Structures are given as structure tokens and as C-alpha cells.
Amino acid sequence: MDPEVDVPxxxxxxxxxxxxxxxxxxxxxxELVFKTVAYHRAADAIAHSPVxxxxxxxxxxxxxxxxxGQAISDKIDELARTGHLAFYDRLVAEVPPSLxxxxxxxxxxxxxxxxxxxxxxxxxLEDLRQAAEAGRLRSVKGLSVKTxxxxxxxxxxxxxxETRMLLEAAETLVDTLIGELRETPGLISIVPAGxxxxxxxxxxxxxxxxxxxxxxxxxxxxxTLPAVDRVLGSGSHKAAVRLLxxxxxxxxxxxxxxxxxxxxxxxxxxxxxxxxxxxxRDRGWSLSEKGFLRIGEDGEPLTDDAAELKTFPTExxxxxxxxxxxxxxxxxxxxxxxxxxxxxxxxxxxxxADLRGDLHAHSDWSDGVHPIATMADAARARGHAYQVLxxxxxxxxxxxxxxxxxxxxxxxxxxxxxxxxxxxxxxxLAPAGSSPDGFRLLHGCELEIRADGRLDYEDELLxxxxxxxxxxxxxxxxxxxxxxxxxxxxxRSPHVDVIAHPAGRMIQGRDDLxxxxxxxxxxxxxxxxxxxxxxxxxxxxLSDERARRALAAGCLLSLDSDAxxxxxxxxxxxxxxxxxxxxxxxxxxxxxxxxxxLLAWVGAKAERLTGA
DNA sequence: GCCGTTTTCGGCCCGACTGTTTTCAGTCG
Numbered sequence: 337m338d339p340e341v342d343v344p345x346x347x348x349x350x351x352x353x354x355x356x357x358x359x360x361x362x363x364x365x366x367e368l369v370f371k372t373v374a375y376h377r378a379a380d381a382i383a384h385s386p387v388x389x390x391x392x393x394x395x396x397x398x399x400x401x402x403x404x405g406q407a408i409s410d411k412i413d414e415l416a417r418t419g420h421l422a423f424y425d426r427l428v429a430e431v432p433p434s435l436x437x438x439x440x441x442x443x444x445x446x447x448x449x450x451x452x453x454x455x456x457x458x459x460x461l462e463d464l465r466q467a468a469e470a471g472r473l474r475s476v477k478g479l480s481v482k483t484x485x486x487x488x489x490x491x492x493x494x495x496x497x498e499t500r501m502l503l504e505a506a507e508t509l510v511d512t513l514i515g516e517l518r519e520t521p522g523l524i525s526i527v528p529a530g531x532x533x534x535x536x537x538x539x540x541x542x543x544x545x546x547x548x549x550x551x552x553x554x555x556x557x558x559x560t561l562p563a564v565d566r567v568l569g570s571g572s573h574k575a576a577v578r579l580l581x582x583x584x585x586x587x588x589x590x591x592x593x594x595x596x597x598x599x600x601x602x603x604x605x606x607x608x609x610x611x612x613x614x615x616x617r618d619r620g621w622s623l624s625e626k627g628f629l630r631i632g633e634d635g636e637p638l639t640d641d642a643a644e645l646k647t648f649p650t651e652x653x654x655x656x657x658x659x660x661x662x663x664x665x666x667x668x669x670x671x672x673x674x675x676x677x678x679x680x681x682x683x684x685x686x687x688x689a690d691l692r693g694d695l696h697a698h699s700d701w702s703d704g705v706h707p708i709a710t711m712a713d714a715a716r717a718r719g720h721a722y723q724v725l726x727x728x729x730x731x732x733x734x735x736x737x738x739x740x741x742x743x744x745x746x747x748x749x750x751x752x753x754x755x756x757x758x759x760x761x762x763x764x765l766a767p768a769g770s771s772p773d774g775f776r777l778l779h780g781c782e783l784e785i786r787a788d789g790r791l792d793y794e795d796e797l798l799x800x801x802x803x804x805x806x807x808x809x810x811x812x813x814x815x816x817x818x819x820x821x822x823x824x825x826x827x828r829s830p831h832v833d834v835i836a837h838p839a840g841r842m843i844q845g846r847d848d849l850x851x852x853x854x855x856x857x858x859x860x861x862x863x864x865x866x867x868x869x870x871x872x873x874x875x876x877x878l879s880d881e882r883a884r885r886a887l888a889a890g891c892l893l894s895l896d897s898d899a900x901x902x903x904x905x906x907x908x909x910x911x912x913x914x915x916x917x918x919x920x921x922x923x924x925x926x927x928x929x930x931x932x933x934l935l936a937w938v939g940a941k942a943e944r945l946t947g948a
Numbered sequence: 949g950c951c952g953t954t955t956t957c958g959g960c961c962c963g964a965c966t967g968t969t970t971t972c973a974g975t976c977g
Binding site: 370371372373374375378404405406408442446448478479480482486570571572573574576586601604606609610611616618622623624625 | 949950951954959960961962963964966967968973974975976977
């Protein structure tokens with residue numbers, strides 16, 4: 337019997353956590369910085385790998401992952417096969433996890449942790465707090481009374497630290513801050529950068545980048561905004577504050593006309609920037625946010641004379657200086673975009689304007705807020721040619737799922753609405769901004785994949801919908817094979833067109849369903865069943881990694897709002913940005929097609945699978 | 949620890965701010 341059978345499969349996230357821990361522990365030990373960086377880099381790459389590494393390693397394969405060499409590869413192998421890593425266990429014995437925790441205190445780095453441990457015997461956050469309160473830190477060379485206060489502030493901030501923001505909250509805050517700074521004298525422009533501009537799933541700090549002729553005035557206004565709780569630092573070119581019950585916000589000021597390299601630098605990601613700087617260096621230039629400087633034989637800039645600095649007003653020009661095509665912010669994670677840019681093979685990313693409709697929204701007939709007509713009118717006002725109404729099916733009682741009788745009633749209401757739209761269009765009375773193809777509300781449902789594995793409506797009823805999205809809300813804790821089989825049942829139904837929020841996750845809430853993902857992708861591709869990228873900012877499901885993997889397997893995707901009220905059609909923006917992070921192009925997306933093409937696609941799919 | 953159409957060894961991105969310094973190391977982004 338194979339000894340591996342009883343060892344649970346570690347997810348990529350589990351593996352990444354272990355290698356980040358190793359990096360942290362080596363830092364505290366005072367190991368060579370490049371070695372610790374190597375572990376962190378490898379951990380990030382593992383977290384974003386589209387391949388489930390533990391499964392692959394068990395199958396005797398070692399898929400190439402950037403930043404993973406022989407040593408780390410062997411460690412993954414040991415973890416995949418045994419669930420343990422002797423090297424890790426030895427490190428933990430040497431560097432207690434409570435010591436690594438100290439790195440989270442702002443201003444405390446590996447060097448300080450080591451000194452605190454060796455000289456004061458500090459082993460945990462609580463030890464550190466007591467030492468600081470008792471005034472013992474100042475006895476250590478290099479630390480002072482000021483350090484004691486900043487450590488205590490840091491620990492307090494750690495304890496009240498809000499969780500990372502979701503996109504909608506980040507956008508609201510960015511808009512507010514920019515609005516409050518816009519009238520500052522001398523201000524020419526101010527834009528968000530950082531992870532919000534890259535549209536990461538969650539946002540920690542906010543970054544604002546400003547062009548101004550009066551830096552001092554802007555720093556002054558920024559650091560005295562009403563929402564500011566503490567000023568973390570402020571200089572002539574940058575300032576950082578923490579907002580009251582809010583995140584840290586960094587403001588950077590750039591000389592007018594030089595935004596290109598500044599935007600690149602402060603948009604990141606860090607790995608993307610490091611890659612660009614390597615390319616610049618190979619070509620004899622040092623790249624920083626300020627611009628490019630010539631470097632000499634010794635690798636040092638020939639001059640720090642600002643007049644010699646090569647600057648560019650736009651990002652596109654700065655990229656072009658390195659013979660690179662412009663790289664969209666959502667791609668800047670060093671996941672192959674720099675190479676694709678160099679070879680002219682960047683994808684043409686899908687845009688919000690490419691969407692002709694939305695396949696997933698609710699009304700007050702199930703768990704939505706607004707009436708059917710209100711939802712339809714709002715979708716029409718967005719210029720869409722169709723909106724699929726997908727109220728929940730009968731077994732999802734908590735969401736007031738529709739019985740077959742109510743489905744029939746709803747069908748009649750939708751027909752009346754569409755008759756009104758048709759007559760308005762025929763009379764040339766459609767509102768300005770409506771789709772030139774006209775607008776129709778399509779009748780769909782969000783079909784529950786029940787815990788017993790059966791679908792929630794009979795085939796005869798399912799066949800009468802314009803489009804069906806299926807999803808799984810109950811029985812989430814079943815085994816991987818049970819869950820996978822349930823989703824496969826839906827995928828194989830001729831009447832199911834879309835699998836909605838396939839991973840069933842809530843960001844910062846619940847984990848992904850434990851599915852055999854490669855089997856799901858393969859069967860979705862074979863049957864032509866669409867996998868949704870759900871735009872609700874607490875779902876964003878599929879994730880970018882999964883979507884990229886699904887595309888590679890040949891799947892078609894949809895970008896949907898899952899709106900429960902009219903305002904939530906804005907979720908489509910998040911679905912699109914998540915798709916862009918996954919390198920998705922317009923042809924990869926079902927709802928970039930016209931209404932006629934969509935309906936023809938649904939019909940063809942049912943026919944193909946019924947005949948098969 | 950990783951990596952190589954300049955290298956299998958010797959590099960590995962860059963600058964601002966802070967605090968404790970008398971010229972710089974640590975931390976951060």
C-alpha cells in the first residue's frame with residue numbers, strides 16, 4: 337500500500353505559507369538576504385502557480401515554476417509526499433514562530449528582532465510590549481526612548497489594524513481623498529497607483545501620485561486631512577498617513593512632465609519593477625522612479641546630476657525606451673508579461689465596453705432588492721443589449737427560491753416588459769445611450785446544485801429558460817470527489833450554460849470548494865459549459881490564477897455582476913479587471929457576443945449535448 | 949537560493965525617511 341495515500345494534499349497556498357515562513361525565519365536568523373528573498377519569491381510564484389503542485393509532484397512531475405530551483409523543488413517534493421519538511425521543523429525549533437511575529441510590528445525588522453532576542457530575551461509580542469513599557473529597550477545600543485514609543489504605537493496599530501479593503505471600498509476612499517486634495521494650489525494632477533491601480537483582489541495601503549508646482553502645500557493639506565489619525569512620515573517629496581479606522585495612505589510627488597517612470601514605480605508590482613530594472617541595467621541604465629541614469633563599468637550611475645536624468649511624461653514612452661510595449665497595470669505581476677511585451681505577444685485585454693450584456697442578476701422575486709422592471713431598466717440604461725434575470729431556484733429557501741409556478745408567472749412579466757421595449761424601439765423612443773441592437777430581458781435562473789447531487793428543476797422546465805447558470809451553495813463540506821461529481825453533473829447537463837462562482841469562495845470569508853479543478857476545466861471545455869468570473873468584490877470567482885488555467889484548458893468564460901440591486905451592476909467593472917489580470921481577451925468571453933449570437937450559442941449547446 | 953544569447957561563479961533594484969549619528973544602518977515601499 338502506498339504510504340502517501342493517507343497524507344492530505346497540501347494546496348499551493350499551504351506550500352506558499354510554508355516557504356514564506358522559512359524566509360521569515362531565515363531573516364530573523366540573520367541569513368544572507370538574497371537567500372531569504374529567494375524563499376519569498378518562490379513562495380509567491382507557488383501561490384500563483386496555475387498547477388496544483390502537490391498533486392503534480394506526487395504524480396512524479398516537477399512542473400517548472402519561476403524562482404524554484406533544485407533546493408526548493410526537493411523541499412516541495414518532500415512536503416507533497418510526506419506532508420512534512422524536516423528542514424522546516426528544525427528551523428521552527430531554532431526560531432520560535434512567536435519571534436517571527438515581531439516582524440509585523442512597523443519599524444521592527446529582522447536585525448532589531450535578533451538584537452531584542454539576544455540581549456533582552458524577548459520572544460513574543462507580549463514580551464516586547466512589557467520590555468518597552470518597562471523602559472528596557474533603551475538599554476540596547478542603537479535603541480532609545482523614541483524607539484520604545486514607536487514600538488508601543490506599532491503594537492497598538494497592529495491590534496486595531498483593519499482587514500484589507502475590498503475593491504469597492506478602496507475605490508470609494510480613493511475618490512474621496514482625491515476630491516479633498518483636488519483644489520490644493522499648484523496641483524496639476526493626482527491619480528491612484530499601487531495595488532488598487534493593478535486591481536488586486538484586496539488592497540492594503542493606498543498610493544496617490546501627484547504632479548504639482550507646490551509640493552509643500554500639497555503635503556501640508558494631505559497630512560492635515562480630517563480623516564488623518566497619525567502622520568507616519570512626511571518629507572519634501574512624499575508623506576504617509578494612517579486614516580482613522582482606515583488604511584495607510586502614501587502620497588508621492590513628482591516633478592511635472594516626468595510621470596512615466598513614477599507611475600511605473602509606484603504602480604508596481606515590486607517584482608515587475610525589479611524585472612524592468614534588470615533589463616535597464618543590462619542596457620547600461622539604472623532605473624528608479626525618477627527616471628533612467630547611465631551607469632559605468634562599476635555598475636554605479638555616472639552622475640547624479642538631475643540634468644542627465646532621462647525622463648518621460650507617459651508610461652508608454654518609458655516602456656518604449658526599454659523596447660517594450662506598454663503593459664496594462666493589471667498584468668504587472670511579473671507573471672510573463674515583461675517577456676510577452678518584449679516579443680510583442682501581449683494579449684488584447686477585454687474591456688468593460690466589450691460587454692454586450694450580463695448573464696447573472698437577481699430581482700426582489702428571490703433575494704434581490706429591486707423589482708424586475710427596475711433591474712431591467714437599469715441594465716438597459718447601461719447600453720447593454722441584454723440582461724439575464726437569474727433568480728434562485730426552489731430549494732434555496734433562504735434566498736426565497738422560485739417554485740416552478742412562480743417561474744411561469746415571472747416568464748409572463750418578462751414577456752410584457754420586452755413587448756414594451758420592442759414597441760419603444762420601433763417608435764424610436766428608446767432612451768439615449770441604449771444599445772443600437774435594442775434591449776431584451778432574458779429569462780434565466782440560478783439553478784441550485786443540490787446536496788444530493790441532483791439539479792433543482794426538471795429538464796422540461798430548464799429547457800424553457802433562455803439561459804441557465806448553475807451554482808452550489810449547500811453541502812460545501814462534502815469530500816473532494818463528491819463535490820467534483822456534483823459540479824460535473826451540472827456541467828454535463830445540456831441545459832446548464834454557465835457555472836456561477838465556481839470556487840464558492842468569499843474573500844477573507846470562506847475558502848474555495850475542494851474541487852478537482854483540472855477535471856472541472858477539462859469537462860467544461862469538452863462540453864462547452866462556461867465558467868463564470870463573478871464580479872462581486874467579495875467573490876471575484878474564478879480567481880485570476882484559476883481563470884488563466886481554465887483558458888489554457890480551452891474553457892469559455894463569462895463576466896457577470898451577480899447584482900442584487902441596480903447599483904451592483906458596477907460589479908461588472910471588477911469582473912473585467914479580474915479578467916484582465918487573468919490575461920482574458922474579448923473572444924474568451926461569452927457575453928461580449930451580441931444577443932442573437934448568445935441565443936444561438938445556447939441553442940447549439942443544448943442540441944450538441946442532447947444528441948451526444 | 950536562483951540564475952545565465954556576455955557567466956556554472958558571482959552577481960542579485962533603488963531611493964527616501966528615520967533615528968541615533970558625527971557618516972550610516974535599518975526599515976520600508
